[in-house]
Amino acid sequence: MSIFWIATIGTSVIAFALKLSGHSIPAHWLEHPTIARINALIPIALLSALVGVQTFTEKNKIMIDHRLAGVSVAVIALLLKAPFPIVVLSSAITSAAIYNWF
Amino acid sequence: MSRVEAITVRDSLSVSLTVGAYGIAFGAASVANGFSVLQSCLLSLLTFSGASQFAVIGVIGAGGSALSAIASASLLGVRNGLYGVIMAPRLKVKGFKRMIAAHITIDESTAVALGAEKRGPDAMRDGFWLTGFGVFFFWNLFTLVGALSAQAMGDTRAWGLDSAVPAAFLGLVWPRLENNRDRALAIGSVIFALAMTPVLPAGLPIIASAFIAIAVGLRP
Numbered sequence: 513m514s515i516f517w518i519a520t521i522g523t524s525v526i527a528f529a530l531k532l533s534g535h536s537i538p539a540h541w542l543e544h545p546t547i548a549r550i551n552a553l554i555p556i557a558l559l560s561a562l563v564g565v566q567t568f569t570e571k572n573k574i575m576i577d578h579r580l581a582g583v584s585v586a587v588i589a590l591l592l593k594a595p596f597p598i599v600v601l602s603s604a605i606t607s608a609a610i611y612n613w614f
Numbered sequence: 615m616s617r618v619e620a621i622t623v624r625d626s627l628s629v630s631l632t633v634g635a636y637g638i639a640f641g642a643a644s645v646a647n648g649f650s651v652l653q654s655c656l657l658s659l660l661t662f663s664g665a666s667q668f669a670v671i672g673v674i675g676a677g678g679s680a681l682s683a684i685a686s687a688s689l690l691g692v693r694n695g696l697y698g699v700i701m702a703p704r705l706k707v708k709g710f711k712r713m714i715a716a717h718i719t720i721d722e723s724t725a726v727a728l729g730a731e732k733r734g735p736d737a738m739r740d741g742f743w744l745t746g747f748g749v750f751f752f753w754n755l756f757t758l759v760g761a762l763s764a765q766a767m768g769d770t771r772a773w774g775l776d777s778a779v780p781a782a783f784l785g786l787v788w789p790r791l792e793n794n795r796d797r798a799l800a801i802g803s804v805i806f807a808l809a810m811t812p813v814l815p816a817g818l819p820i821i822a823s824a825f826i827a828i829a830v831g832l833r834p
Contacts, residue, residue: 534698
């Protein structure tokens with residue numbers, strides 16, 4: 513079985529198990545404020561790390577290329593409070609322009 | 615289900631349609647990172663949790679192992695479990711209905727339900743089910759559209775998709791940055807993940823950043 517299938521099936525099974533467990537366990541187990549706080553912070557750390565890795569790396573190397581221009585435009589779009597589709601599209605257009613012309 | 619209020623329908627529908635845009639981005643990013651159209655659609659049907667799905671394709675795309683990808687996605691899926699804890703006593707469903715409720719327990723359905731809390735328990739339940747099913751429909755439809763489009767593109771870099779993926783992550787994390795602590799954590803995580811990239815196997819720098827979140831969260 514390919515790595516893609518293992519990832520697809522494994523992620524799906526655990527995702528559903530997590531959702532169902534929430535509907536099955538007593539509420540007071542998870543009421544601690546520290547747990548709520550960590551739960552809000554984990555997505556920030558993981559998604560930010562993903563932004564960094566997907567922008568600046570190629571396998572195990574740091575790489576600066578057309579992607580940085582695209583993501584920089586995404587930052588500007590977000591600072592201007594652009595909606596999500598505009599953020600992604602403006603980033604893709606910038607990156608594609610640089611990739612194709614240089 | 616008794617008569618559903620117009621405001622609940624409007625909220626649910628606008629959320630469901632907006633999320634569709636993310637579905638296109640996911641489908642396209644998934645194919646750009648090497649997943650097939652079928653695998654991309656199965657991720658949306660079965661995992662049905664945007665951040666987790668983006669994480670699994672992101673880690674594999676960065677050259678990580680299946681285990682790293684599943685672990686990253688699952689860490690992001692933990693919050694759906696916490697939403698379930700909030701929603702279960704309000705939905706009061708059992709058996710097969712509870713399994714369906716669990717599957718559609720995500721950011722959007724929980725948010726619309728909690729937003730309708732002031733209008734009473736019925737509005738809350740309506741908001742949850744309508745948004746859950748609405749997002750499920752549009753998310754899966756648009757995933758297919760995005761995946762097929764990316765497949766038709768050939769070299770996805772020439773279309774800027776390799777930049778659209780981190781831009782999409784950025785768009786997901788941006789609204790979560792509410793204060794300086796959040797912003798410091800975001801920047802710290804980027805620096806940490808990049809510093810660890812030459813040292814750790816691909817994928818691990820991303821999961822390891824969760825420990826920074828735990829360390830920050832342990833301080834009151």
